[in-house]
Amino acid sequence: MWAWYPHAKSARTFPQIDGGPFHIGGVTIQTGDIFLFCAAPISMAVLAWFVMKTRTGRGMQATAQDPDTAKLMGINTDRIIVVAFALGAAFAAVGGVAYGLKYGQIDFKMGFILGLKAFTAAVLGGIGNIYGAMIGGVVLGIAETLATAYIADIPGMDQFGSQSWADVWAFILLILVLLFRPQGLLGERVADRA
Numbered sequence: 708m709w710a711w712y713p714h715a716k717s718a719r720t721f722p723q724i725d726g727g728p729f730h731i732g733g734v735t736i737q738t739g740d741i742f743l744f745c746a747a748p749i750s751m752a753v754l755a756w757f758v759m760k761t762r763t764g765r766g767m768q769a770t771a772q773d774p775d776t777a778k779l780m781g782i783n784t785d786r787i788i789v790v791a792f793a794l795g796a797a798f799a800a801v802g803g804v805a806y807g808l809k810y811g812q813i814d815f816k817m818g819f820i821l822g823l824k825a826f827t828a829a830v831l832g833g834i835g836n837i838y839g840a841m842i843g844g845v846v847l848g849i850a851e852t853l854a855t856a857y858i859a860d861i862p863g864m865d866q867f868g869s870q871s872w873a874d875v876w877a878f879i880l881l882i883l884v885l886l887f888r889p890q891g892l893l894g895e896r897v898a899d900r901a
Contacts, residue, residue: 718814721807739808746801751841754798758837763790771835820874827881833894842892850880 727738758764769777770787778784802821807813824847825840832843854876884891 715815718812721811721813723811724808737809739805739810742808743805746805750798750801751837754794755837757794763787767791824874824877827877829891830881831884831891833891836891836893839891839893846892847877847880851877 724738724742727736727741729736729738729741758767766777766782766787767790769780769782770784774784777787799818803813803818806817806821825844828843828847829840830843831847832839832841851873855873858872858876
């Protein structure tokens with residue numbers, strides 16, 4: 708099956724930006740982290756501007772709320788769906804570059820667990836809320852970091868505090884949110900339509 712590209716499953720080295728790491732006081736900052744800290748807020752601002760201020764963005768909101776009514780209002784919902792997938796691909800590319808710069812290698816399955824965590828962040832923040840998804844991602848990252856850093860200090864729990872358990876704690880957080888606040892942090896309760 709892989710005869711035409713025999714090394715497709717092996718990881719590839721990602722080109723790195725020269726000039727790092729940078730040492731500021733006692734903190735070491737890698738160039739991949741600098742890219743991430745710059746790209747994330749810029750991407751978020753561009754997406755927020757696009758969705759809130761452009762005609763296509765307002766069409767995306769209308770299509771997400773009620774596609775049939777959006778069609779009746781003259782919105783080409785098929786085109787809107789194509790634009791939404793194209794935007795998703797563009798932001799996934801930014802995420803892929805950030806991942807490659809941070810970890811130094813890429814492979815064909817690197818987006819699987821990140822996609823699951825993105826879904827978890829969206830549910831945590833509130834499905835359909837752009838700012839909620841951003842806050843959900845921050846909360847998820849902080850929860851994973853704190854869980855792996857401090858659970859190992861609890862007597863008898865040292866094996867659950869390793870980095871390999873970070874994904875487990877992320878999904879435990881998802882389950883807790885779905886149990887106790889299914890609409891997410893910034894989501895609103897929506898009444899069922901008759």
